[in-house]
Each structure stands twice: as C-alpha cells, then as structure tokens.
Amino acid sequence: MGRHQRRWLVLRPLQKSPDGLTAGRVQGRGTLTVSPGRDGALWVGTEGAGIYRYQQGNWENFGAPSGPRLYIWSVAEDAQGTIWAGTWGTGLLARRAEGFEQVPGLEGAGLMVSALLPSARGGLWVGTGAGLLRYENGRTTWYWHQEGRPVPQVRAIVESGDGTVWFGTAGAGLGCLNPERGQPHLYRKQDGLASDFIECLRLDNQGALWIGTSGAGLNRF
Helix, strand or coil, X not given: CCCCCCCXXXXXXXXXXXXXXXXXXXXXXXXXXXXXXXXXXEEEEXXXXXXXXXXXXXXXXXXXXXXXXXXXXXXXXXXXXXXXXXXECCCEEEEECCEEEECCXXXXXXCEEEEEEECCCCCEEEEECCEEEEEECCEEEEEECCCCCCCCCXXXXXXXXXXXXXXXXXXXXXXXXXXXXXXXXXXXXXXXXXXXXXXXXXXXXXXCEEEEECCCCEEEC
C-alpha cells in the first residue's frame, strides 16, 4: 500500500447479535442516517430495519424483523443523553430503558420526521413532512406549518450561537427563524440559491452556512 493511500473500514453486521437477531447487512436495508453517541456508540438508522447501535465491535438492533418495518430518517442525542429517532410514517421515537417508544403527540400515523436537532437552549427541533416544530417537556410548538395546506418537507436543521435556526426544505428553499419573532423568512432560488431543494446544512467556525442542494451543487451563505 502506498504512503498516501488510506484504509477504509467497512462495518457490516454480518453475524448474529447476542439477542439472536440475524443482522446480515443490516437485513439487506439501506443506511439513511448515522449519529455518534456521547458514550462512543454509533447510531445507525436504516430503510426498513429499524435502528442499530454499533459499540466496541458489537451490533445491537432495535426493531425486530417480525415487527413493523421502521424507516429511520434521523437520529440525535440530546444533552440529557436521550436518543431520539425520526421515522417515516410512525412519528418521533425516544429511547426508554432498553427500547424505543413513540413520543405522545407526535405518534400520528403518516407523520414523517426527517430531521432532528437538540437545541443548545433546550428542547428538540423537529423537521417533518408537515413543517418545523419544537418539542420540549411534552409540548409541541409549530414554527412553520400551514393548516390544510401541504408544505415541503424539512430535510436539515442547524442552530447558530445566537439561537437563529436555519432549516433546509425540499422545495421551499432555506428557512431562517428567530424563535422569539415567530414566522421564519424563506430564501429561494430567486435570492441566489442554486436550488430550492436542500438536502444538508453545515455551519462552520467562521459563521458561514454551507448548503448542500439536490442536483445543483454546494452554496455558501
């Protein structure tokens, strides 16, 4: 191997886990999201095989093959150590004891949760197929939601040091929200974005916002 070549380690749960679940290649399902835990674990959301935890060389599956297929689009750990998981069609899940349970008020059939961000100011920002909301102490507050009208899916969320929340949507561009003011401002393609379809966001140490679009490249704001 040359001096400048790097090794890639491919992680595949090919063996049976201690609880007897056959995990072979994440049950043949695609990986939708990964998120590191504070304890060194890696949480993996899959397209139909639920949630996996990889820690110290061992895999554990949350979502039995005999149960309903769980499509996990987002996973995040908050400052209190709670693991949250956003699903396609079965709402928001939270880890309780050794498993995951549906969160009251966000368990409705058909609710798709595609983005999660624990806020530095407490609570959890939740991006859904029906808009953007904040979940804290059992209460849900919608910040971008239109009753009776479909809104584009929220795909990504980041929060700046001053509390400003940025969120990317699948069709409505980039949202900028000051929670104290309420209604967000939307930046669209006519404002300079390469596309109104945004897949991912990243804030760097200089305060620049990097915007990954669907099919139109990378923007810097």
